[in-house]
Amino acid sequence: MNIQRVVTANFALNNAWVVVFQDLNYVSHSKPMTPAETLMHTTVRLECLLDGNRTSTGTGFFFSFKVDDKTHIPLIVTNKHVINQSKVGTFVLTKMNDQGEPILGTTERIVLDNFESLWIKHPEESVDLAVFPIAPLYHQADAKGIKFFAPPIGExxxxxxxxxxxxxxxxxxxxxxxxxxxxxxxxxxxxxxxxxxxxxxxxxxxxxxxxxxxxxxxxxxxxxxxxxxxxxxxxxxxxxxxxxxxxxxxxxxxxxxxxxxxxxxxxxxxxxxxxxxxxxxxxxxxxxxxxxxxxxxxxxxxxxxxx
Structure with missing residues (x-):
């Protein structure tokens, strides 16, 4: 697996959540896959490094908000407590071929520093939700000729x-x-x-x-x-x-x-x-x-x- 390490200095959110895709190549419409098979690619395993070098795992899933007919804002959704106090976050993305199909077993391992700071937490304290704007990662991969198979659950x-x-x-x-x-x-x-x-x-x-x-x-x-x-x-x-x-x-x-x-x-x-x-x-x-x-x-x- 390749490791892509992105430090906060190169991944400051600023207004990154408004970075949207001009195409939907990251959403697969591969005919051979059943809806159930596609659904099984909508989640991502989150591994967090906490204080004291403790590690934890949780689940996230791909989601997108529609801006207009051509643009979407892709996100990973999880709980606040999953990423709470996480210093480094790691997750694995499956690569996609030119036909929009997942290449099973061919992945990119993403490692992000200051992981908790990259998430937007729900403003209500009692609502245990947080989202991660993933568009910058997609753009970085696209610049290298890499596309990921990460079909989002649409709004x-x-x-x-x-x-x-x-x-x-x-x-x-x-x-x-x-x-x-x-x-x-x-x-x-x-x-x-x-x-x-x-x-x-x-x-x-x-x-x-x-x-x-x-x-x-x-x-x-x-x-x-x-x-x-x-x-x-x-x-x-x-x-x-x-x-x-x-x-x-x-x-x-x-x-x-x-x-x-x-x-x-x-x-x-x-x-x-x-x-x-x-x-x-x-x-x-x-x-x-x-x-x-x-x-x-x-x-x-x-x-x-x-x-």
Missing amino acids: DLLATPEKVADLSGLENITMIGYPNGIWDEKNNMPIVRRGITATNPKHDYNGLPIFVIDCACFPGSSGSPVLIFDQGGYLDAKGNLNLGGGRVILLGVLFAGPQHVAEGEIQTIEVPLAQVPISLSKIPNNLGFVVKAQKIADFRKMLIPNG
């Missing part, structure tokens, strides 16, 4: 109030990420989990813009996109069966989950990052807390003030 897939109103309240969900840092390193591919909504996404759980899922959530899963991904048909809120059609909806981003210790005490904690020795056994309840996707839309005003 058109966000769970709008209209889409949420059409949900049944009990939905199958798909979560993509890197539990315990596990991944297909050779092919740079994530792990996919399935589950259901444990609370109704139409409501704010305990008055917060979150909902709960019933899904195995482990260290490294923080930042995973939680989606409705139906193929071949689905039931709407009125019980109508929509046959032959599929749907993809980004419901939100995993950020935490309840756990209980061996003594039986139940605690709600951020999905942990670092694998460190502890004296108490913390056992996941197979529940996860998810920030609603509507909070991702808040970044549009920050990135495109007049958009």
